[in-house]
Amino acid sequence: MAKLNFTTAPTFTLKVAIPVPGKKAVDVEFTFKGRNREEFREYLDASSSKEDVDALMDTVTGWELENEFSREEVERMTLFYPAAARAIIQRYITEISGVRLGN
Numbered sequence: 001m002a003k004l005n006f007t008t009a010p011t012f013t014l015k016v017a018i019p020v021p022g023k024k025a026v027d028v029e030f031t032f033k034g035r036n037r038e039e040f041r042e043y044l045d046a047s048s049s050k051e052d053v054d055a056l057m058d059t060v061t062g063w064e065l066e067n068e069f070s071r072e073e074v075e076r077m078t079l080f081y082p083a084a085a086r087a088i089i090q091r092y093i094t095e096i097s098g099v100r101l102g103n
Helices: 037-047 050-057 071-080 084-097
Strands: 012-016 027-034 061-065
Touching: 012 084, 027 084, 037 084, 050 071, 050 084, 071 084
Parallel strands: none
Antiparallel strands: 012 027, 027 061
8 A cells, every 4th residue: 555644854965966067967956845835836936036045945845065054055055066055956946846847
């Protein structure tokens, strides 16, 4: 029998391929905030008007990097890896919404 839990997990982890200019993308594990459908809809509505760092701070709660997760370090990441925010947020949206690319 399949088991489903009808509560939202507070967090979950996913690996995200972070684009590195001129090199191969690097997989980094992030801890994301869990949201139910209504919370996710509110998140999407609010995210469109947020700057990258604000959107990431509302999406991610931690990462598997040497640098400690903080707003300052998220700002540094987006400074040195400009495509990181989009990659992280797209991966999150894909996971929550259940949309998969390909087969």
